[in-house]
Amino acid sequence: MLTISTGNNAVAAAVREAKPAVVAAYPITPQTEIVEQIANFVTNGSLKSSYIPVESEHSAMAACIGASITGVRTFTATSSHGLLYMQEMVNWAAGARLPIVMANVNRALGPGWNVWAEHTDSLQSRDTGWLQVYVATVQEAYDATLMAFRIAEDRRVYLPVMVNLDGFALSHITQQLEEVKAGDFIPPLVLDHKIDTDNPGGYGCMTSSVDYVRIRYDIERSMRDSVSVIRETEEEFAKRFGRSYSWTDNYRCDDAEILVLSMGTLGKEAEVAIDLLRKEGIKVGSMRLRWLRPFPDLDLRDRELVVIDRNYSFGFGGILAGSIRAKTGKECYNVIAGLGGQEVTYHDIASFVRNRKIGTEEWFGVKA
Amino acid sequence: MYEIRLHSRGGQGGVTAAKLMALAAFRDGKYATAAPFYGAERRGAPIVSFIRIDDEPIKIYSQIHQPDLVVVLDPSIIDLVNVFDGLKPDGKVLINAPSVPESVKKYQAYAVDLTGIALKTNLVVAGSPILNTPVIGALAKMGLFSRESARTAITEMFADERNLNAAMMAYEELVI
Numbered sequence: 370m371l372t373i374s375t376g377n378n379a380v381a382a383a384v385r386e387a388k389p390a391v392v393a394a395y396p397i398t399p400q401t402e403i404v405e406q407i408a409n410f411v412t413n414g415s416l417k418s419s420y421i422p423v424e425s426e427h428s429a430m431a432a433c434i435g436a437s438i439t440g441v442r443t444f445t446a447t448s449s450h451g452l453l454y455m456q457e458m459v460n461w462a463a464g465a466r467l468p469i470v471m472a473n474v475n476r477a478l479g480p481g482w483n484v485w486a487e488h489t490d491s492l493q494s495r496d497t498g499w500l501q502v503y504v505a506t507v508q509e510a511y512d513a514t515l516m517a518f519r520i521a522e523d524r525r526v527y528l529p530v531m532v533n534l535d536g537f538a539l540s541h542i543t544q545q546l547e548e549v550k551a552g553d554f555i556p557p558l559v560l561d562h563k564i565d566t567d568n569p570g571g572y573g574c575m576t577s578s579v580d581y582v583r584i585r586y587d588i589e590r591s592m593r594d595s596v597s598v599i600r601e602t603e604e605e606f607a608k609r610f611g612r613s614y615s616w617t618d619n620y621r622c623d624d625a626e627i628l629v630l631s632m633g634t635l636g637k638e639a640e641v642a643i644d645l646l647r648k649e650g651i652k653v654g655s656m657r658l659r660w661l662r663p664f665p666d667l668d669l670r671d672r673e674l675v676v677i678d679r680n681y682s683f684g685f686g687g688i689l690a691g692s693i694r695a696k697t698g699k700e701c702y703n704v705i706a707g708l709g710g711q712e713v714t715y716h717d718i719a720s721f722v723r724n725r726k727i728g729t730e731e732w733f734g735v736k737a
Numbered sequence: 738m739y740e741i742r743l744h745s746r747g748g749q750g751g752v753t754a755a756k757l758m759a760l761a762a763f764r765d766g767k768y769a770t771a772a773p774f775y776g777a778e779r780r781g782a783p784i785v786s787f788i789r790i791d792d793e794p795i796k797i798y799s800q801i802h803q804p805d806l807v808v809v810l811d812p813s814i815i816d817l818v819n820v821f822d823g824l825k826p827d828g829k830v831l832i833n834a835p836s837v838p839e840s841v842k843k844y845q846a847y848a849v850d851l852t853g854i855a856l857k858t859n860l861v862v863a864g865s866p867i868l869n870t871p872v873i874g875a876l877a878k879m880g881l882f883s884r885e886s887a888r889t890a891i892t893e894m895f896a897d898e899r900n901l902n903a904a905m906m907a908y909e910e911l912v913i
Contacts, residue, residue, distance in 0.1 A: 373760050373769070399775075484775075538798050543759045543771040637796040714799040 374546040376539040379507045380446065380472045380532070381406035383514035385416045386551045389470075390441035393421035393432035398484045399536040400448040400474040407444075426451040430458035430469075437467040438572065440563030442518065445469070448536060449476035449490045456494070462529045463498030463588065465573070466562065468521035469529040471499075472514060475633065475679075476536040477709040485710020486535040488632060488680040492661075492688050498588045500530040500595055501662040503632045505618065507544040510534050512612055513659075515551055516602050522558045523602075525594040535633045537710065549610045592663050599660065616665030618657040621647065625654030627722060628669065631677040632658050632689060635707055635718070639677070642718035653722055658689065664696060674701035675725050677718070681705055686730055702726055706733035740801045741788040741881075744820045745810035748780040750869030753894075754810070755786035757873050761882040761890035762790040770795045783814045790881070804828060808876070810851070810868050812838060831875060833868060849875045849911040858903040867903075870895060874904030878911040 374382065380403050384392070392411070394404040410416035419436075423429045426447050433443040447455060452473055462469050473494075477487035491501060500520065504510045510532070517530040534540055564572070576584065599616075607613040620640045622628065629639045636657025646653045658665070678687025685691060690703035702725040707713045711734060721733075741758065745751025755771035762769035773786040787801045803823045809832045814820060821830070821844060830846040832838070837848040855866030870891050877887035887908070891901050 373756070373763050535798075537775055538772075541773055541775065542798065543756050543769075544795075545763055545768065634798040638798050640796050712799050714802075715797065 371545065371547050373543050374507055374511075375402065375541055375543055376507050376510045376534050377402035377474070377541065378406055379511040379546050380514050380534070381410065382546070382548055383511045384444050385410050386548065387442065387444070387470075387515060387518045387555055388416065389418055389444040391419045391421065391433065391436035391443045392445065393423050393429045393436070393443070394445045395423055395426050395429050395447070395451060397426070397448045397451040399476060399540045400446050400451070400472070402540070403446040403472055403474070426455040427458055430455040430462060433469045434458060434462050434465060434467055437462070437469050437560070438465065438564055440558065440560040442522070442558050443467075443469045444471070446472040446474070448474040449478055449484075452490050452494065453478070459494055459499065460497045464584070466527040466588075466591075467529060468518075468527055468558065468560070470514070470517045470521055470532070471529065472532045472534065474536045474540045475533050483709040484536065486538045486633070486679065487708050487710070488533070491531060491533045492680050494531065495662055495688075498528060498592070499662065500526075500528055500592070500660070501533060502530070502660050503533045503658065505539065505634050505637045505657060507539070507542065507546050508612070509614070510539065511546055511548065512606065512610070512614065515549070515555065516606055516614075519555045519602050520595065520598055522555075522560075523598045524559070524561065526591050526598050527560070528588065528591055528595065533633070538634045554605065554609055596663055599663075614659065616658070616660050617667065618659060620655040620657075622654035622656055622668075625652050625672060627651065627653040627673045627675065627725070629653065629655045629675045629677065629718065629722060630658065630689065630693065630701075631655070631679070632661070633679060635677055635679060635713055638713065638715050639718050641715035642722065645715060645719045646722055651722065661692075664692060667693065667697060669693075669697055669699055673725065673727055674699060675704065675722050676701045677704050677706050677713075677721065679707040681708065690730075700728045702728075703730040704733055705730065738789055738791040738795070739806070739881075740804050741790075741806045741808060742801050742804040742820075743786040743788060743808045743810070744814050744818065745784055745786070745868075746814065747782050747784050748865070749810050750867055751784055751786050751810055754869035754872050755788050757869060757890050757894060758788045758876060758881065760893065761873060761877070761886045764886040764889045765882045767792060767882075768794050772798070774800060783818050806831065806879075806881070808872065809833060810872065815840065829879070831872075831879060833872070847875075847879065847911060847913065849907055851875065851907060854903050854906050854910065858899050858906060860899045860903045867900070870900035871903040871907040874907035875911045877904075878908045878913060884908060
């Protein structure tokens with residue numbers, strides 16, 4: 370069915386289609402609409418889930434962990450301070466190998482108090498063992514949420530997946546949406562290590578370094594295995610539902626001599642900048658990173674890179690630029706832009722490209 | 738691409754009006770986005786929404802600085818905010834008022850008494866006249882989308898037929 374929807378309602382609609390047995394959540398701006406809508410679905414009977422309105426985000430993730438370990442599908446959603454508040458449990462969920470799916474509506478961190486888009490919140494979870502995907506349209510928010518369940522629950526992965534969408538810019542925008550019938554695209558969850566009361570075992574026991582190291586390495590092995598699971602899932606999704614996704618969303622990259630790399634909605638706005646620059650004769654393309662964990666192999670060749678970071682690691686630099694530098698050894702022009710919902714237009718992005726100085730960092734809107 | 742900036746006060750239904758505009762354009766077979774700009778404001782404060790309509794998918798998420806059309810649901814905002822900022826030279830204005838105010842006459846402006854229509858059709862909730870559905874009728878008259886798509890959008894979103902009645906009354910009353 371083709372309709373219109375906000376980003377938040379698209380996530381909720383995908384969750385209804387994925388039919389989690391348990392949803393535990395706490396509302397926070399700008400995520401509230403997701404859990405509100407799921408609560409509506411549970412109330413009107415269109416989603417048969419146990420909805421647990423918990424008293425904090427820490428409890429939301431704890432409840433998902435408790436439910437997931439019994440072998441049922443679970444979902445929660447949060448944002449910003451909510452994600453940070455549940456951080457201990459976020460780590461636990463991955464360590465316990467639980468295929469929880471969470472939507473995080475990217476929002477800046479206070480103080481100053483700010484409810485608008487920024488990626489520093491979810492990037493503080495990048496070392497937890499969660500898979501992370503960043504989306505840029507209402508349709509992609511829906512599709513990525515559906516795929517997240519299948520990826521997380523695959524036996525080769527058994528790791529939680531975080532679907533990230535920009536606060537307000539995407540969570541509250543209305544665009545067209547085509548919902549699908551998931552059918553057997555998401556098979557029933559079979560969790561090999563679920564609690565089995567007939568064969569009691571220990572969970573979360575004190576572990577010596579000998580086993581601990583193996584357990585941690587096993588997370589990394591599954592993270593690497595998730596690469597093929599993601600590819601298979603996205604290919605199967607395209608085959609069934611006609612929409613293709615990959616590690617990056619590339620726009621006019623083939624003959625590009627300059628690449629603009631970014632995440633989230635800025636990556637779509639960048640495509641308009643690319644068209645503008647191409648008219649000026651500048652051979653440039655846009656590469657929007659969708660997956661941050663696992664971090665994809667990037668086809669950068671010898672091109673000049675302009676990396677837009679809607680985040681910052683103090684004392685270090687933009688996190689995307691730093692990741693690209695670490696993974697590829699390539700320098701870039703790093704623009705810190707869009708923090709706290711700062712407006713970045715395609716004209717601004719075009720000027721980043723025109724004024725690029727490879728090997729330097731610039732904060733958009735700040736006079737040094 | 739046709740770009741519309743909608744000015745209203747928090748609680749007047751501007752955000753819903755923006756969604757309805759996108760839905761009506763979408764039912765016309767167009768691509769459309771509606772993006773409310775949320776500031777720190779709350780109920781009663783001036784707020785703004787951005788609506789884009791195009792034949793191609795829309796990739797712009799930033800604000801609209803040079804609108805083709807400015808819609809003002811609450812004329813008292815004109816004294817507080819420069820609602821005409823960046824309006825294209827051939828841009829249009831639709832204002833909720835019995836007639837075009839003197840200060841707005843320098844623009845290609847149209848007036849329709851949405852508040853009066855809401856009161857006449859008893860489209861009142863908690864003492865406040867509802868403006869978000871009547872404005873859709875007026876915008877259909879201005880050619881933003883077809884009257885049929887306006888009707889479809891409103892009935893898809895609202896079961897209460899007072900909404901459609903008010904919209905159709907606005908369609909009839911607006912003189913183009």
